[in-house]
Amino acid sequence: MSNTGLDAETFDAFLDTLKRFVRERLVPAEPRAFEEDFVPDDILAEMREMGLFGLTVPAEYGGPGLSVDQYLEVILEIAWAAPAFRSAMAISTGIITTALTLDATEEQKREYFPKLLNGAISCFCLTEPDSGSDSAGLKTRAVKDGDYYVLNGTKRYITNGPKGEFYLVMARTSAENLPGNRHVSGFLIPAGTPGLSVGKHDKKMGQRGAITGDVILEDVRIPASGLLGGVEGTGFKTAMKALDGGRLSVAATAIGYSRRILASALKYATERKAFGEPISGFQLVQAMLADSRIEIYAAECMLRDAAKAAARGERVSTNAACVKVFASEMATKIADRCVQIYGGAGYMAEYEAERFYRDTRVYRIYEGTTQILQVVIAKSMVKEFAAAV
Numbered sequence: 358m359s360n361t362g363l364d365a366e367t368f369d370a371f372l373d374t375l376k377r378f379v380r381e382r383l384v385p386a387e388p389r390a391f392e393e394d395f396v397p398d399d400i401l402a403e404m405r406e407m408g409l410f411g412l413t414v415p416a417e418y419g420g421p422g423l424s425v426d427q428y429l430e431v432i433l434e435i436a437w438a439a440p441a442f443r444s445a446m447a448i449s450t451g452i453i454t455t456a457l458t459l460d461a462t463e464e465q466k467r468e469y470f471p472k473l474l475n476g477a478i479s480c481f482c483l484t485e486p487d488s489g490s491d492s493a494g495l496k497t498r499a500v501k502d503g504d505y506y507v508l509n510g511t512k513r514y515i516t517n518g519p520k521g522e523f524y525l526v527m528a529r530t531s532a533e534n535l536p537g538n539r540h541v542s543g544f545l546i547p548a549g550t551p552g553l554s555v556g557k558h559d560k561k562m563g564q565r566g567a568i569t570g571d572v573i574l575e576d577v578r579i580p581a582s583g584l585l586g587g588v589e590g591t592g593f594k595t596a597m598k599a600l601d602g603g604r605l606s607v608a609a610t611a612i613g614y615s616r617r618i619l620a621s622a623l624k625y626a627t628e629r630k631a632f633g634e635p636i637s638g639f640q641l642v643q644a645m646l647a648d649s650r651i652e653i654y655a656a657e658c659m660l661r662d663a664a665k666a667a668a669r670g671e672r673v674s675t676n677a678a679c680v681k682v683f684a685s686e687m688a689t690k691i692a693d694r695c696v697q698i699y700g701g702a703g704y705m706a707e708y709e710a711e712r713f714y715r716d717t718r719v720y721r722i723y724e725g726t727t728q729i730l731q732v733v734i735a736k737s738m739v740k741e742f743a744a745a746v
């Protein structure tokens with residue numbers, strides 16, 4: 358993304374409004390989001406009204422054009438609330454807008470940016486039943502038929518899948534694997550296209566209200582104008598570039614939620630008494646609180662450093678991987694400490710510590726598992742070393 362962003366004063370005012378919205382509207386709506394397993398309609402309408410789905414649409418297409426660093430500050434704030442809310446909008450503002458901005462044709466930008474500005478829920482469809490980390494091993498086929506493509510395949514664990522208004526689907530346009538993964542192409546497909554169907558909401562460990570599901574393509578026939586960028590073989594590159602931003606966004610989410618979790622642990626520690634005094638007075642409890650604060654601060658510094666570089670237009674794949682690994686591993690540690698500080702209550706579903714523990718676990722898995730990102734980081738270190746000798 359090369360957006361220059363809002364001026365500082367306008368952005369700060371927006372962030373203040375957003376912070377209030379998160380605390381006064383989203384947090385109180387959490388029980389309803391869990392109950393309905395999605396963002397309740399009235400809250401979704403308010404999020405759309407605030408323009409949250411189009412935040413990163415470039416100014417030349419009528420959007421506010423937030424810069425990467427501004428956008429990540431927004432995610433840090435939204436992530437204070439349960440993951441359901443961020444999940445509904447952040448595919449649109451993140452991976453989808455980045456892919457469109459970088460690689461869509463002018464016609465595709467004119468078609469899809471207005472949809473995002475109107476609050477469209479969108480989906481990024483890469484993972485399949487037999488390919489996740491090995492994403493280029495996908496089987497979904499797109500076969501050219503005159504001025505059309507015909508797609509067949511199944512996409513798995515797709516965020517917002519059951520509620521998507523349009524889908525960016527990665528499919529192979531060559532039966533053979535090609536160098537540079539040029540067998541993968543991207544396709545923009547509106548919901549309601551004949552042959553495209555969606556599965557039920559997956560039953561997950563946590564993150565209730567942030568939905569995933571299958572997206573099934575059976576002889577889905579779309580005009581060739583739906584091929585992202587109008588060129589075959591560029592889909593994988595687009596996906597990887599978009600995922601750099603996606604990883605920063607997951608890191609920001611993990612940090613924002615960790616702030617909430619630590620606030621909860623701190624409040625409980627000051628209220629709960631043992632041996633006649635608040636447990637926050639015990640040094641071993643203090644160590645858990647302090648370690649959490651130290652790690653959140655470190656993660657914020659890493660995130661903001663990578664975000665500034667990305668906003669300058671630098672490619673930040675390695676540092677995005679570093680901060681995603683650090684922040685996601687951190688969030689699960691902080692959630693674990695929160696359970697510990699709550700004691701027995703931390704294990705009871707009646708208290709929020711239990712759901713924090715379940716909600717944070719996935720940050721270490723999606724948009725690149727910790728292991729895959731360790732490989733990415735180490736490979737780039739070896740490459741840099743080889744180039745320097």
Ligand SMILES: Cc1cc2nc3c(=O)[nH]c(=O)nc-3n(C[C@H](O)[C@H](O)[C@H](O)COP(=O)(O)OP(=O)(O)OC[C@H]3O[C@@H](n4cnc5c(N)ncnc54)[C@H](O)[C@@H]3O)c2cc1C
Pocket residue numbers: 480481482483484488489490491513514515516517569719722723724725726727728729732
């Ligand atoms: C809640 C949720 C939302 C999601 N949303 C989306 C979405 O919107 N769109 C989408 O396309 N996908 C989505 N996914 C899929 C997600 O990106 C994948 O689950 C993830 O990339 C891991 O792939 P996998 O599940 O196939 O695991 P696998 O690739 O089977 O990995 C299994 C284990 O093997 C390890 N492993 C694999 N290869 C290597 C290697 N080379 N070296 C070392 N270790 C390795 C992994 O780290 C992991 O521990 C979502 C998943 C979840 C859980």
